[in-house]
Each structure stands twice: as C-alpha cells, then as structure tokens.
Amino acid sequence: MENNKIAVGLDIGTTKIVAMIGRKNEYGKIEVLGIGKAKSLGVKRGVVNNITQTIQSIQQAVDEAQSVSGQKIENVVVGIAGQHIRSLHHSDYITREKSDEVIDEFDIENLVGQVHKLVMLPGEEIIHVLPQEFKVDSQPEIKEPIGMYGGRLEANFHVVVGQVSSIRNIGRCVKSAGLNLSDITLEPLASASAVLSQEEKEAGVALIDIGGGTTDLAIFKDGIIRHTAVIPFGGNVITEDIKEGCSIIEKQAELLKIKFGSAWPGENKETEIVSIPGLRGREPKEITLKNLSKIIHARVQEIIEHVYLEIKNYGHETQKGKLIAGIVLTGGGSQLQHLRQLVEYITGMDARIGYPNEHLAGDSDSVLSSPSYATAVGLLMEGLRKDIEVEEEVVENQPEVTAPINDALEEEILEEPVVEKEYKAKEKSKSIFEKFTEKFKEFLDNAE
Numbered sequence: 514m515e516n517n518k519i520a521v522g523l524d525i526g527t528t529k530i531v532a533m534i535g536r537k538n539e540y541g542k543i544e545v546l547g548i549g550k551a552k553s554l555g556v557k558r559g560v561v562n563n564i565t566q567t568i569q570s571i572q573q574a575v576d577e578a579q580s581v582s583g584q585k586i587e588n589v590v591v592g593i594a595g596q597h598i599r600s601l602h603h604s605d606y607i608t609r610e611k612s613d614e615v616i617d618e619f620d621i622e623n624l625v626g627q628v629h630k631l632v633m634l635p636g637e638e639i640i641h642v643l644p645q646e647f648k649v650d651s652q653p654e655i656k657e658p659i660g661m662y663g664g665r666l667e668a669n670f671h672v673v674v675g676q677v678s679s680i681r682n683i684g685r686c687v688k689s690a691g692l693n694l695s696d697i698t699l700e701p702l703a704s705a706s707a708v709l710s711q712e713e714k715e716a717g718v719a720l721i722d723i724g725g726g727t728t729d730l731a732i733f734k735d736g737i738i739r740h741t742a743v744i745p746f747g748g749n750v751i752t753e754d755i756k757e758g759c760s761i762i763e764k765q766a767e768l769l770k771i772k773f774g775s776a777w778p779g780e781n782k783e784t785e786i787v788s789i790p791g792l793r794g795r796e797p798k799e800i801t802l803k804n805l806s807k808i809i810h811a812r813v814q815e816i817i818e819h820v821y822l823e824i825k826n827y828g829h830e831t832q833k834g835k836l837i838a839g840i841v842l843t844g845g846g847s848q849l850q851h852l853r854q855l856v857e858y859i860t861g862m863d864a865r866i867g868y869p870n871e872h873l874a875g876d877s878d879s880v881l882s883s884p885s886y887a888t889a890v891g892l893l894m895e896g897l898r899k900d901i902e903v904e905e906e907v908v909e910n911q912p913e914v915t916a917p918i919n920d921a922l923e924e925e926i927l928e929e930p931v932v933e934k935e936y937k938a939k940e941k942s943k944s945i946f947e948k949f950t951e952k953f954k955e956f957l958d959n960a961e
Contacts (some may be wrong), residue, residue, distance in 0.1 A: 520896025523589040524889040527726025532578040538746030547582025549574040558726040559595030561682040571690040590896040592700035596745035597676035612664035641673035701731035703891030717836035721844025740827040747848040775806040777851035839863030845885035
C-alpha cells in the first residue's frame with residue numbers, strides 16, 4: 514500500500530469527539546499522522562440531541578487533526594452506537610428452484626434480503642444482518658455453504674436494529690461539518706477490531722466498551738460476532754453520582770473519579786481524606802476516599818450486572834456458548850482503578866484491559882494506546898481496510914495483456930465487457946454495511 518493512502522476515523526462520543534487521521538507504514542502497522550479532540554456538547558448517551566453543538570465539536574476536532582497532520586480531511590469513517598441500537602436473533606430459509614446447481618452468492622443474497630424485509634417497530638431500520646451459521650437440507654452447522662448442493666438453505670442471523678432518526682442526525686452533522694461519510698461502522702465492532710486478537714474471537718470473548726454515555730457489548734465465538742448490546746449507562750452516571758453524593762460541581766466530581774476513584778471500597782482506609790476547594794471563598798469540603806469508592810462501587814456494580822445479564826442471555830453458561838477468553842474491558846471507563854478485579858469477582862470470568870497499541874506503529878505517542886481511543890483506532894483501521902479493498906478491486910479489474918495483439922483482435926477484446934463482468938462479481942460480494950452506507954447516502958441526499 515502506498516504511503517499517501519490516508520483514512521480518517523471519527524468517533525462521535527458522549528464526552529468527546531475524536532478525529533484520527535493515519536496511514537499504514539511498510540510493516541502494515543498504523544501510523545497516526547494527527548489527532549483532534551473536542552468536548553462533545555450535543556450528544557447524550559450516544560444520541561445527538563443538539564445538531565448545532567455537535568457540528569461545532571466535529572469541526573473543532575477535524576480542524577485540530579488537520580493542523581497537526583498537515584492533511585486535508587474530506588472523507589471519514591463514522592461509528593454509530595447509542596441506546597437506540599438493539600439486536601435480535603432470527604432464523605430464515607429459502608427453497609431453491611434449481612437444487613441440482615451449487616449454492617452461490619446470489620442464494621445467500623436472497624436469504625439476507627428476505628431478513629431485511631422483517632417488519633420492525635415504527636421508526637426503526639435494520640442496519641446490519643450477520644449470518645451466524647447455515648443449514649443445507651438436513652446438514653447443520655455449516656460456516657460456508659457456497660459450492661454445496663442443496664434444495665433448502667437455512668441460516669441463523671444476528672440482526673442489528675437502530676432508530677432511523679438517530680442515524681440520520683449523525684449523517685446530517687457529518688455532512689454539515691463539510692465532510693463526506695465514506696462508511697458507517699457499529700462502534701463495538703470498531704473497538705473489537707482495535708483490541709481483540711483473532712484467537713480470542715475464536716475461543717469466545719466478550720468485549721465491554723465503557724464509554725461516557727453508554728456501555729457497548731460485543732460477544733464473539735468461533736470468529737463470528739454472536740451478540741451485541743448497548744447499555745444506556747457509562748462513566749457519566751458515575752460522575753453524576755459523585756456530584757450528588759458529595760455535593761460538589763461536575764468538574765470536581767470528574768477529577769475526583771479520575772485521580773482518586775476506585776471500584777473496590779475495601780482498598781481505602783477511613784483516614785484517607787481529600788480536600789475539595791469551596792466555591793467563591795466557601796469552606797473547603799473534606800471527602801473520605803472510602804465514601805468515594807462506595808459511591809463508585811455501587812454504580813459500577815450496576816453497570817457490570819447489566820452487562821453480565823446480556824452475557825448470560827447470549828448463553829455463556831451453556832457448554833456450546835462458553836467464552837474461554839473471558840472479558841476484555843476497553844473505553845475511557847475501563848481505566849478506573851480495580852475495575853478488572855471487580856468484573857472478575859462479579860462474573861467469575863477472566864478479564865483484561867484492552868489497549869489498541871498492537872496495531873499502532875512502534876514510535877506512536879503513548880497517549881494513543883489509551884483504551885479511550887480504542888474506537889477511534891478501530892474506525893481508522895476500517896477506513897484503511899476499505900482503501901486496500903478498493904485498490905485491489907481496481908488492480909483486479911485491469912485486463913492483462915501479455916503479448917502484442919493485432920487490430921482485429923484488439924477490437925474483439927475491447928468489445929468483450931471484461932471489466933463490467935468483474936465489477937458485477939465484486940458488487941455481489943459487497944458487505945451488508947457497504948450496501949447500507951450507499952443506501953444511507955442516498956437517503957441523506959433525498960432528505961435535503
């Protein structure tokens with residue numbers, strides 16, 4: 514891949530908006546050229562609730578990334594999350610007319626298209642249809658049915674659903690900030706790309722991304738995404754509890770959480786006290802670290818129990834659904850002291866903190882390997898991966914000429930629509946997300 518191929522990941526979060534611009538180096542690692550960060554003022558629990566403020570925050574983050582990198586940002590890969598995202602499981606089948614012919618991509622397209630016709634709640638739209646495993650006639654647990662013979666093709670699907678208005682609002686903000694939406698990715702999937710290894714995905718792993726406004730869950734088993742969920746609590750509710758419990762302002766509560774916060778109350782002694790300056794000459798407040806950790810512990814426990822309920826709903830306790838690799842914690846909220854120990858205690862599963870540094874070039878700024886940038890790194894990776902696919906497609910579509918040809922033969926070759934055939938074959942195998950992105954861009958253009 515050439516060094517001038519750059520991509521941009523735009524993470525529109527509840528607490529911060531991050532624009533990360535980068536490219537791949539000669540070793541295939543990501544070299545971050547610039548990063549821009551802005552306070553997110555118009556987003557609550559992953560959903561845009563103030564268009565003007567969100568546009569300003571996006572522009573601020575993008576301008577900062579442009580000035581640091583010296584590159585002009587035009588196209589961005591955006592993550593979607595928020596409490597409006599939900600998932601469901603669905604089984605469907607098609608009966609093939611020509612059972613004496615092998616199953617091809619067209620049959621799978623038909624089956625996926627059938628799932629897209631499912632009737633959703635008003636204002637909801639299917640944004641992702643992920644085949645889990647297939648069944649051909651009476652043969653179950655088939656990962657790849659293409660090339661097999663069979664009359665009935667059946668599959669289990671993981672269907673991700675979101676509110677049309679919420680997704681449209683994000684698209685409007687990106688467009689109004691003067692940017693092109695090149696792709697949309699589910700944020701838990703982006704974070705998973707950045708912090709999970711293929712071995713973990715095969716063995717079975719639950720990724721918990723604790724953000725400012727939401728906690729995202731993605732469960733992988735046998736290398737396939739099995740379950741996704743968005744819990745409408747994050748680091749902000751912990752800060753809110755500290756603010757209320759200690760009668761202090763939000764800024765002080767956030768600093769207390771970051772500097773002295775712990776998810777395990779037993780770690781702090783009654784004698785450990787922190788003094789908070791009073792407002793406008795008032796007396797300073799004294800808060801014991803034990804009380805602080807009790808407030809944090811109560812809320813964190815609630816978040817973990819919500820997530821663990823989702824993990825149990827997926828079927829972790831069954832032999833087939835066992836998550837051997839345990840839990841990986843990422844996102845800004847995962848940096849809370851003793852969180853890993855509390856997660857292990859509540860769930861009984863092994864846990865680790867997920868850092869995105871595995872995919873970053875060796876000379877990258879250490880700040881970038883923080884779990885709070887996992888989603889941005891994942892979105893950047895997605896953008897670079899799309900660039901490689903586009904590049905490969907262009908190369909594959911070039912007709913090869915290995916010997917001199919006469920005029921008559923040249924006319925014959927030019928008449929043969931080689932490129933068009935190749936393009937059609939490629940078009941068939943587009944991912945669901947690419948199709949969704951195309952539909953979504955049309956949707957935005959028509960909405961203007």
